[in-house]
Amino acid sequence: MVATPPRRFHFRRPSVIPGFGLTFGYALTCLSLVVLLPLAALVARASGLGLSGIWDVARDPRVASALRLSFGVSLLAALTASVFGFVVAWVLTRYDFPGRRIVDAAVDLPFALPTAVAGIALASLYAPNGLVGAQLAKVGIQAAYTPIGIFIAMVFIGLPFAVRTVQPLIAEIDKEVEEASATLGAKRLLTLTRVVLPPLIPAVLTGFALAFARGVGEYGSIIFIAGNLPFVSEIAPLLIVIKLSEFDYAGAAAIATIMLGISFLTLLVINLIQAWSRRRFGYV
């Protein structure tokens, strides 16, 4: 028997590559100063309030209405973005048509366009005298300065998330699986609903959750089109800004904590979906 030498504990697996201490230390320092410390300040402020303090703020009718509006409209917008986003992703990956690449690039526009720019553009388009707003006004719909306007802005910013999470998975679908379904006698519609769509559901849900989280927190593209009427079209992030400008740090921290809580919950759900799908299908 050969005696095994006692194993030394290493924080990281030994490697000949240099620079771990320097880069790891630097990255951790930046992360702590830029991200963790300020977020800790928020947590400290919120824990100063206590659960009951946060609950009191949330129960304030104006706050409650803003939170309801933000979450409710974002849910609807994420749903819309997911449905149309799926169609867009499908068309972009499965069909070929002139200008496909340009359309594909355009999907990222909401990522690249500053939110304030998108905000004033949407506001002027959907205002009662705007290009689209005037048409909507004819059928009696007022989009700008109502929750409908908020919905439009949230669909706008959520769309790329919905498209880009499903697109790579649609591209990866094994053509043989679709052919196998066809040789077994399944018509195209059945192949789509039973074979093609089910494995895509986790990705669709992930895209939905990302669009939802983004919509809830969005500020710049919404405030111009929303009209910001308390109890009607005032979103939660705007209320934070208002409370901050009134130096009501506690109130602002309470709303922010609720919003952060929901977005972490959303992130958790996304991770669970992906873990489940990895276990079930062997891929994300």
Add this chain to the structure above:
Amino acid sequence: MSEGITLEAAAAPRPRSVISEGRGVRWLLTGIAILFLALFLVLPLLTVFAQALARGWAAYFEAFAEPDARSAIRLTLTVAAISVPFNLVFGVAAAWAIAKFEFPGKSLLITLIDLPFSVSPVVSGMIYVLVFGSQGLFGAFFIEHGIQIIFAVPGIVLATIFVTFPFIARELIPLMQEQGTAEEEAALTLGASGWHAFRTVTLPNIRWGLLYSVLLCNARAMGEFGAVSVVSGHIRGLTNTLPLHVEILYNEYNFVGAFAVASLLAGLALVTLVIKSVLEWRYAGDLAAGGRH
């Protein structure tokens, strides 16, 4: 054999792929997709330019002659010039530590780096107010020493760094993980120093991914509105970035001015999109597969 399969020459049937939808369905879906994108994405973009030029070119250029507009442009460039290099150095360092080494807690670290993506822009600005504001954690300390952070340029820079924090690291980590450590190890066995190996082996391998992420980081840094709005204090000529200037002009009903300044930012977005798309088409293999934001 129970049955004979025979193949005969002659005759000509019509080919149609068995794994695609019928022509009608394809047209319908393509139509829906393009109409939807045109209505929701392209139309707003066109509006920006149409509104900016509504009163002609003279009025358009007048918007940039204003001293406030000029100082906003200057401030936006300054903020980007500080925050992008900061995140570049951080991103490369973080990606090197995470991609080239194995250590416990790695996925937690990645999650923490990702955190700013899932925080509302308004909250991103607000946390700095909570730290450096007059009633903040260290507010009193900085005021005592006469250093103004909130409602001043440092606060704007900090908030911008926060919202763009994950961009470069997020692109580089998967890219460098894919590339592994074999090439660096080869360079080291050939006698290269660590820094030399990084410059001559790692850097050329990640250059397109680096350019790609710097581009997106810069676009976001110049366009950020919510977070900056909270910490800026909106002091004209001093703490107004371009997006904030757009807001002020718009709220003053100076639509041509607002859209003129906005068109500058929209132009930046378009240039970013074009370069990004070109990079994606030409160097798809040299960019990280996942996490394109």
Add this chain to the structure above:
Amino acid sequence: MLGLLGPSGSGKTTLLRIIAGLDFPDRGRVLFGGDDATGLPVQQRAVGFVFQHYALFKHMSVADNIAYGLNARKRSERPGKAEIRKRVGDLLDLIKLSGFADRYPSQLSGGQRQRIALARALAVEPRVLLLDEPFGALDAQVRKDLRRWLREIHDRTGQTTIFVTHDQDEALELSDRVAVLDKGRLEQVGTPDEVQDRPASATVLKFLGDSVEFEAIVEGERVLVDGRPTPAVAPRGVIGPARLYVRPWQLQFVDPAEAHLSGTVRASHRSQGRQRVEVERPDGRLVVVEDFDGDRYAAGRPVGLRINGGYVFA
């Protein structure tokens, strides 16, 4: 059971896909037992197709995979639930995976997935079973077992089967008839014995195993190499200069006086009871001879070789 054999790119898989209705021919028709199936969409062709990488539905259990084709039928033609369950059970017994109904494809080995794919194809009672490189993605041992097992299943069910392979041994062992393809052309169809004993072309011969090529002269019945007659028989119509292809085991070491050709031994190596000897001819070309693992042939030794058979092509 028909084996489509050919090098990669010879069009075997395309032919298989045309029969299935997954690809479409520019010209020609596909007949199933006399019925024209050319215009029939893939869904109505009643073929069972086993894909090279199985193409199992990852999100469905094994039982759901096998039952898929039955569930896809129109309500009027669909068997009842109990009937489907029984069919799935029978097929699982047939492929010897009875306890696996509730597993998912990601939990199975390659060989098991292969068998599930086969059961799924058989479940619809196809008119023809089509297998694309059925053992291509498996390692050697599993491959051998599955080969024998597939033959057994075929003997039991009598299912018309066409399979594609680029492995001669596989085709010759499994098939009742072999079709050899090359560059999109059908070179020969026949029993394994026919294609081996009477290859229709030099391409077929070369693809079915190693051979040594000689320049020969055909005079009437006789085939001459270096002026000496050989036992090879020329096909009808081949006269004058021709090529003679000789398998390694059709060469025999003999006394140089009786030899068709002479040379010196370059190297020899033993494997599985036989030895392969490389002989260098005076003009520098190498000839590989296969012999029983008997006499040792040291490098440098002069030897004579006699041609005991061979195949002549113009």
